[in-house]
Amino acid sequence: MSTESSTAGTPEGTTTTWTAAQVARLVDHTLLKPEATPADVAALLADARRLGVLAVCVSPSFLPLAQTAGEGSTDGLVVATVCGFPSGKHASEVKAAEAAAAVAAGADEVDMVIDVGAALSGDVDAVRADIAAVRAAVPAPGVLKVIVESAALPDDVLVAVCRAAEEAGADFVKTSTGFHPTGGASVHAVEVMRATVGGRLGIKASGGIRTAEAAVALLEAGATRLGLSGTAAVLDGLPQG
Numbered sequence: 001m002s003t004e005s006s007t008a009g010t011p012e013g014t015t016t017t018w019t020a021a022q023v024a025r026l027v028d029h030t031l032l033k034p035e036a037t038p039a040d041v042a043a044l045l046a047d048a049r050r051l052g053v054l055a056v057c058v059s060p061s062f063l064p065l066a067q068t069a070g071e072g073s074t075d076g077l078v079v080a081t082v083c084g085f086p087s088g089k090h091a092s093e094v095k096a097a098e099a100a101a102a103v104a105a106g107a108d109e110v111d112m113v114i115d116v117g118a119a120l121s122g123d124v125d126a127v128r129a130d131i132a133a134v135r136a137a138v139p140a141p142g143v144l145k146v147i148v149e150s151a152a153l154p155d156d157v158l159v160a161v162c163r164a165a166e167e168a169g170a171d172f173v174k175t176s177t178g179f180h181p182t183g184g185a186s187v188h189a190v191e192v193m194r195a196t197v198g199g200r201l202g203i204k205a206s207g208g209i210r211t212a213e214a215a216v217a218l219l220e221a222g223a224t225r226l227g228l229s230g231t232a233a234v235l236d237g238l239p240q241g
């Protein structure tokens with residue numbers, strides 16, 4: 001990734017200069033565990049403001065967040081939620097209805113999960129149509145991110161679903177739900193995604209990112225957004241400022 005905040009790849013050396021504040025502005029601070037409570041959401045929002053992140057990502061049942069955590073609780077924060085999460089096996093019309101409800105309840109961004117099995121069986125048309133159905137429910141300026149569960153996909157399928165996401169009008173492709181047994185984000189997957197749609201779509205790395213080193217590696221590989229449930233630990237490992 002070419003960015004002012006990194007000097008990696010320069011003739012002078014390979015030192016990265018990402019600061020905690022710079023990385024925070026690329027973070028969706030995330031709480032998607034099934035056992036989350038409204039008190040956990042209130043704590044997430046307080047942490048988000050303290051850490052200076054861009055966005056929070058919560059389960060759709062917590063929307064509208066003003067009802068869950070109080071008026072003003074999202075001031076200065078982008079609100080993201082998920083759709084068809086985490087399996088992606090919901091019917092397209094159910095995903096679209098869920099996304100429309102999320103937007104009506106104040107979501108600025110919707111992270112939908114594709115049907116991984118459809119992708120693996122080569123039915124890219126079904127994947128594209130599924131994404132397009134949700135896109136129609138999340139009109140601009142709403143932001144649609146497409147979770148492809150990259151660890152479950154061979155490279156050729158990952159490329160095909162990234163292309164399908166672009167053709168269906170998505171704003172981002174996103175590596176992982178964080179709930180799939182094959183694992184989360186990898187540098188390799190982000191590199192493949194960048195090579196396929198980078199510069200036109202955003203690339204969100206998420207799932208299993210626990211350290212500053214892992215986060216920086218993914219940013220250097222081309223991620224333009226990070227989904228983190230362990231945000232404080234990641235930011236604590238970076239130079240402050």
Ligand SMILES: O=C[C@H](O)COP(=O)(O)O
Binds near residue numbers: 032176179207230
């Ligand atoms: O979409 C974001 C992920 O669910 C976050 O995954 P994580 O809990 O492994 O950081």
